[in-house]
Amino acid sequence: MLEGTLLEALGGVYRVRPDGEETPVDAFLRGRLKQEIRTGERLVAGDRVAIARADDGTWTVERVAPRTSELLRAGVGGRKAKVVAANVDQALVVVSAVRPDLNEELVDRFLVLAELSELPVLVVVNKMEMEGAPEIARRLEARLDGTGYDVLRTSALTAEGVPKLAGELREKTSVVMGPSGVGKSSLLNAVSPGLELRIGEVSLRRGGGRHTTVSARLVPLAGGGWVVDTPGFSDVAAWEPDPRHLAWAFPEFRARADDCRFRGCSHLHEPGCAVKEGVEAGEVDAGRYGSYRRMGSPES
Ligand SMILES: Nc1nc2c(ncn2[C@@H]2O[C@H](COP(=O)(O)OP(=O)(O)OP(=O)(O)O)[C@@H](O)[C@H]2O)c(=O)[nH]1
Numbered sequence: 001m002l003e004g005t006l007l008e009a010l011g012g013v014y015r016v017r018p019d020g021e022e023t024p025v026d027a028f029l030r031g032r033l034k035q036e037i038r039t040g041e042r043l044v045a046g047d048r049v050a051i052a053r054a055d056d057g058t059w060t061v062e063r064v065a066p067r068t069s070e071l072l073r074a075g076v077g078g079r080k081a082k083v084v085a086a087n088v089d090q091a092l093v094v095v096s097a098v099r100p101d102l103n104e105e106l107v108d109r110f111l112v113l114a115e116l117s118e119l120p121v122l123v124v125v126n127k128m129e130m131e132g133a134p135e136i137a138r139r140l141e142a143r144l145d146g147t148g149y150d151v152l153r154t155s156a157l158t159a160e161g162v163p164k165l166a167g168e169l170r171e172k173t174s175v176v177m178g179p180s181g182v183g184k185s186s187l188l189n190a191v192s193p194g195l196e197l198r199i200g201e202v203s204l205r206r207g208g209g210r211h212t213t214v215s216a217r218l219v220p221l222a223g224g225g226w227v228v229d230t231p232g233f234s235d236v237a238a239w240e241p242d243p244r245h246l247a248w249a250f251p252e253f254r255a256r257a258d259d260c261r262f263r264g265c266s267h268l269h270e271p272g273c274a275v276k277e278g279v280e281a282g283e284v285d286a287g288r289y290g291s292y293r294r295m296g297s298p299e300s
C-alpha cells in the first residue's frame with residue numbers, strides 16, 4: 001500500500017502521485033469505496049489517498065483520508081455544495097481587468113465561496129498591460145478597501161506581478177478559481193514555466209475557445225508548493241441561503257456585527273444596523289452591500 005495525493009480525477013480514472021515519487025499512476029475504484037463515492041462525495045484533486053497494486057498490475061484506491069479543507073461551490077442546478085479541491089491552504093480569485101471585463105459583483109461572489117469554505121484568499125487582477133486596466137484595478141481595490149483582502153496586479157504577458165505571485169504560492173497548496181479566459185493557466189505557466197498547462201489559443205484553434213482547462217488538476221510548482229488549476233466558472237451562486245452565514249462571508253460586515261442592535265442581525269431590515277450605517281457613512285462599500293442583498297434573495 002502506498003500513500004499519495006490525487007492529482008486529477010478523469011471520469012473514473014484517478015491520477016495519483018505516490019509520496020516521494022515523480023511519476024503518477026492511474027488508479028481505479030472498486031467495491032465498497034466505489035459504492036460510497038457513487039452515492040456521496042466525489043474524490044477531488046488534493047485528496048490524500050492510499051493505493052494498492054493488484055496482481056494484474058492495476059492500482060486501486062483503497063482509502064481516502066479525512067480532508068483538512070475543501071473549496072466548495074454550488075452544485076449544478078442546486079444549492080447543495082460541491083467540492084472543487086481538497087486539502088488546500090488558500091484560494092486565489094483570479095479575474096482579468098479586461099477581456100473578459102472585470103465584473104465586481106462576480107468578484108464578491110467568488111470571495112463568498114472562499115469565505116464559506118473558510119479559506120484565506122488572495123485576489124489577482126490579470127491582463128494589467130491592457131489599455132484601461134490600471135483604472136479598473138484601482139476601482140476594485142477601492143471596493144475591497146476595508147475587507148482585508150490583498151489585490152495583486154499581474155500580467156502573464158509582461159510578467160508584471162509574477163514574482164510576487166510566485167512568492168504567495170511558495171511552500172503552500174493553493175487553488176485558483178475565476179471566470180474562463182482570465183489567464184489562470186497562463187499565470188501558473190508564467191510562475192512555473194515547466195508546467196506547460198494548456199491555454200486559450202490552443203483550444204481556439206481546435207474551434208473551442210471557452211473552457212480551455214477541462215478538469216481540476218493539482219500541479220507542482222518549480223519554486224516549491226502545489227496549485228490546483230481549475231476550469232473557469234461564472235455561475236457563482238452561494239448554496240447557503242441563511243443570511244447570517246452569508247453576512248459572515250463579508251469580513252467588513254463581520255467586523256461591525258457586534259455593534260448592530262440585534263444579535264444575529266441580517267443587516268437587511270433591522271433597525272440600528274451598524275452595517276447599514278456604515279454604508280450610509282461611506283465606510284462600507286455600497287457595491288459590496290448590494291452584492292450581499294442580491295446574493296441573499298433567491299430571485300437575483
Ligand atoms: N493580454 C493578455 N492576455 C493574457 C494574459 N494572460 C492570459 N492571456 C490570454 O488569455 C487567454 C486565456 O488564457 P488562459 O490561461 O487559457 O485562461 P484560463 O483562465 O486558464 O481559462 P480556462 O482554462 O478556460 O478557465 C489566452 O489567449 C491567453 O494568452 C495577460 O496577462 N495579458
Ligand SMILES: [Mg+2]
Nearest residue numbers: 184185212213
Ligand atoms: Mg485554464
Ligand SMILES: [Zn+2]
Nearest residue numbers: 260265267273
Ligand atoms: Zn446589522
